[in-house]
Amino acid sequence: MVYTHILYDVSEHIATITINRPDKLNALNAGLLKEIQSAVTTGNMDDDVYGFILTGSGDKAFAAGADIAEFVNFNYEQAYDLSADGHAVMNSLENSAKPIVAAVKGFALGGGCELAMACHFRIAGKSARFGQPEINLGLVPGYGGTQRLVQLIGRTKALELLCSARMMGADEANDLGLINQLVDDEEVITASRSFLSGLFSKSPQAMAGIIDSVNACTDKHRDGFVTEIETFGKCFGSDDFKEGTSAFLEKRKAQFRK
Ligand code: COA
Numbered sequence: 001m002v003y004t005h006i007l008y009d010v011s012e013h014i015a016t017i018t019i020n021r022p023d024k025l026n027a028l029n030a031g032l033l034k035e036i037q038s039a040v041t042t043g044n045m046d047d048d049v050y051g052f053i054l055t056g057s058g059d060k061a062f063a064a065g066a067d068i069a070e071f072v073n074f075n076y077e078q079a080y081d082l083s084a085d086g087h088a089v090m091n092s093l094e095n096s097a098k099p100i101v102a103a104v105k106g107f108a109l110g111g112g113c114e115l116a117m118a119c120h121f122r123i124a125g126k127s128a129r130f131g132q133p134e135i136n137l138g139l140v141p142g143y144g145g146t147q148r149l150v151q152l153i154g155r156t157k158a159l160e161l162l163c164s165a166r167m168m169g170a171d172e173a174n175d176l177g178l179i180n181q182l183v184d185d186e187e188v189i190t191a192s193r194s195f196l197s198g199l200f201s202k203s204p205q206a207m208a209g210i211i212d213s214v215n216a217c218t219d220k221h222r223d224g225f226v227t228e229i230e231t232f233g234k235c236f237g238s239d240d241f242k243e244g245t246s247a248f249l250e251k252r253k254a255q256f257r258k
Pocket of ligand 1: 023024025027067133134
């Protein structure tokens with residue numbers, strides 16, 4: 001796929017996806033979301049990619065939401081499809097077998113907040129502002145915000161933020177457990193790369209199993225405990241299990257990636 005709205009770059013086993021509409025505060029149009037989905041699929045098929053960073057270009061925004069200009073005249077069917085397609089993109093990030101870190105500076109609002117929440121980890125700079133301001137437009141969030149915000153910070157604060165449209169600063173996001181790390185703005189990418197690289201020495205097969213089992217926790221169609229039991233069983237046939245246990249018994253560091 002030729003990318004128009006994002007940049008895609010692979011270095012040191014990290015695929016960096018950069019939302020590239022800084023003049024529109026990286027507002028997410030439908031084509032852009034499809035490009036993110038395609039980039040995640042591409043990286044998952046690329047043996048040289050071990051994990052992803054998703055970020056926004058410029059200093060002002062990770063993404064200031066879905067592109068309001070794009071949907072302003074939509075009817076029910078078009079809006080339904082926009083939301084359903086957006087959900088599919090968010091799910092593809094959440095279900096990525098390789099870890100994804102959202103590196104957030106500036107506004108992460110509406111769809112931008114939902115995109116960050118669909119990533120496995122969030123590392124934010126002090127300028128980060130998270131929020132779901134859709135209610136100001138007479139809308140509910142459409143890319144999973146009513147669900148993932150509750151899952152990540154709990155119903156009490158989630159309802160408050162969804163109903164008030166209040167933006168929360170980086171400190172509050174950190175206190176509520178929405179983000180994994182809070183750093184200076186200039187360190188957001190370096191900290192995200194270092195965090196991801198730290199995961200690369202771990203078993204990628206087990207990590208994919210952990211991501212899938214954790215996702216099953218909030219999937220109403222699956223029993224998370226059963227998923228964990230099945231995944232645990234499957235580990236016993238894996239190369240990583242052989243390597244991890246052999247390395248332990250031989251008192252050496254496991255080398256999971258050949
Ligand atoms: N969709 C479409 N365009 C957007 C956008 C969005 N969600 N958010 C920002 N933009 C555009 C603005 O229209 C403006 O474009 P223009 O220069 O062609 O007029 C440009 O990005 C800069 O935004 P601006 O509003 O001038 O910046 P600001 O610093 O004054 O305000 C925000 C920043 C984030 C507070 C403000 O842009 C905003 O409220 N955005 C919408 C947030 C939202 O409701 N998101 C949920 C959407 S469902």
